[in-house]
Amino acid sequence: MKFYPLQFEPILKDRIWGGTKLQSVLNKEITSETTGESWELSTVPNDVSVVTNGDFKGKNLNELIHLFPAEILGESVLERFGAQFPLLFKFIDAKEDLSIQLHPNDELAQKRHNSFGKTEMWYVMQADKGSRLVVGFKKDSNKEEYLEKLASKEIISLLDETEVKTGDVFFLETGTIHAIGGGVVIAEIQQTSDVTYRIYDWDRVDANGNGRELHTELALDAINFKTTKAKVNYENKLNQSNKTVHCNYFKTNVIPLDGKMNWESHKGSFTVLMCTEGNFTLEIENDMYAYKMGDTVLLPAALENASISGKANILEVWV
Template sequence: MNTKVYPLQFEPILKDRIWGGEKLKTILNKPIVSEITGESWELSTVEGDVSVIANGELKGKSLTELIDQAPNEILGTAVYKRFGNQFPLLFKYLDAREDLSIQVHPNDKLAKERHNSFGKTEMWYVMQADDDARIIVGFKEDSSREEYLKHLNDKTLVSILDDVKAKAGDVFFLETGTVHAIGAGLVVAEIQQTSDITYRLYDFDRKDAQGNTRELHVDLALDAINYNKVDTHKKYETTPNTSNVIVDCPYFTTNIIPLDGKIDGNKNGDTFTVYMCIEGSFEIRYENVNYMYRKGDTVLIPADMRSYVLEGSASILEVYIS
């Protein structure tokens, strides 16, 4: 690739959802045009939803095209060795005006066998929460397939699921197999494996504008569910101008940087880094050029960008693969 790397932003891929609203516009400045926009896919190589570069010399080029041309420079040598030309993560912002469906994601083994896909380990960072906002994360107590099916058939599934109040700054880490649902009144940043495989268990008997209920995947989900109680709520430090670890798992590492001033970014070429601005604004200074970001922006730092400076007053999620 002849063009030098630089911080890359992408056109948001906006998704209307039955449960979506308008906060992605009012809070995160996304160019939505409907009243039910539920998701902004910030960085994706999911088939049919591949991100396109929005800035600089590479504007208009797709992320997959760029990786094909320069995999080591974009992904990093270690990431390329492990994943080949696949971009292994998917980044989103979500606005839940209503409750999402109760769902579960398969692990790598099951997803590979059934869908030739990665599994879907994910995390949520709560950016905004209404006073009564809640989420569902796993079972209240250890359960079983039999108990689960009985409550599902009786339409009392919610009674055995863990219902947790959520507030801004909360982080929930969901390993595959965890039954979950984002509740009404939440805006979250979501970081996950590259996968769009979701098994929907229950959708509160909702109907769309055409009067149709959404498809459920009850049988597929049975072997995917972890029926044991799980601890998903992550505690973390917020030391200023430091990368404070929130989640460190085999699929991704996520830190939070409470930026107040400036810090140096240094990389060894092993992995890309992604920054999601969750509050405030900041700039990245690279090769005497300043790149500006505000709340709701997501930026990909190619692995070959070895040295740069972050400066501003912001809270930033920093994501890479260890």
Template sequence: MDLYPLKFDPILKERLWGGTKLKEVLGKEITSDITGESWELSGVAGDVSLVANGELQGISLQELIEKYPEDLLGKSVVDRFGREFPILIKFIDAKQDLSIQLHPNDELAKKRHNSFGKTEMWYIMDADQDAELIVGFNKNVSKTQYSNSIEEDKLLDLLNYEKVKEGDTFFINTGKIHAIGAGVMLAEIQQTSDVTYRVFDFNRKDKNGNLRELHTNLALDAIDYERKEDFKVTYAQNEDTVNTMVSCPYFNTNFLNLTQPLELDIAQRDSFSIYMCVDGSATISNNFGKANLKKGQTVLIPAKSNNLHINTTNAKLLEVTI
């Protein structure tokens, strides 16, 4: 099969904290005023992405993996993850603060939920004035101090706040307490996992008047209580080249700030490649076809590809591989 650049139908998710920027800024076809997430590329059971372009339109990502595992994913990826797509790609719009939460590591997630853990990264695409994130603690804390803060409703006093602007990038290790703040729209790259431990939700109620479930006890053994300056990503933004952003065991992400066409030889990559357009537009071609990409869209380049041509005069792209 000639595996051309594949685009997928967004899977849109209403969230208590969602808004309308996914429509207003990224052009997603939403009708709700509380759409918080657009899952761009997902192998999560029950939310598997469907191809949106070309002769494979309507075919699910999982079906493609079953038919063309190594051609689509790469042999090294199949050897490691089998026929499970290993990452989840999203755009997120937070009109309100998200709940304060964290994610377990692989070992704990496997033991408790038969799942991967959830290491993730965020690229800020849009931020209201004074918008901020919560990332980690503002000092080292003990489990006892943390537990007391939960009981006394003083958790917010222990948390680290980071003001953000477009282009800021954050790497969120498993165990790190965090929350996306109101007024932030971002691109998220994460391990394929939907395991989240919610520890504080500002005492909000859902549309039925109920408080959302908290995972206080599950979180206790999953939290990293140490204050660490390991979350802000410093990266080059040189034009018309590949700039390294994040390299970790679960994904590698690069930043492409393009003002002219770019040719990439990816024959030896042995991994699929994902391009998220975070600004501008481009046409991306491999040996078998092409796909047009604009801000807020994502394309999957099969591992079988040898050469990649990105035709643009103005595009900012996140390149993701395994």
């Protein structure tokens, strides 16, 4: 069986805070004017990605892993996670502020939801002037102060707001309170989990006058009340893979490409490339594969090396 770079049908999600940049910036065929998320690679139940190219076209990611576990995932991923894809990849368009929220750790998520926790990272692809992210507390807080400000709808006064620009990276450990601000397009890499504890939603209501569910009690013992340094500084050397976020769940490097470079596989793991700017081409065993901004490609672990050429910015992710 010949393995090759795999692309998947985007799974589009309508959100109360979504907009149209997934189309205007990332060329997705969106379904509404409030499309907030494009799930690029997912094995979340009922949202499993389906291949759009080559011999495996029409098969979903779980089917491929079942047929070729070591060749798709890699031996070390199999040892750690079994025959399941451990990550979820998204593009997010926040036309308006997302809710203020957090995610539980593995232990809580397993106990309550039979799920992984949700450690994640953000790469800012586009940001309107003055747009910002909310990440963590301004100073160490506690349960009492937090509940008081939550009750008086002043929770934002405790939280750290950071103005952002293209290329900014944030690493969000579980328990970190956060919100993506309006005007930002983000590439998000996270554990395979859809467990979110929403604590404040700006008093928004839907067309029927109903607010979204809040998870005040569930969130209490999941919150990290300490300050956190979520913004990541990284080198940006041209035509190299620059270390960005390396954690227990995933490793992400940034490749600023202008010309050509060799790519080597990460032994024992698949690799995912997300094109956040420009265009690039992969050459593998004399076969050429072209990608543009907004494309996500899964390189099965069975692929050993390639050359990459073009003018682009690429996120390189493996486990």
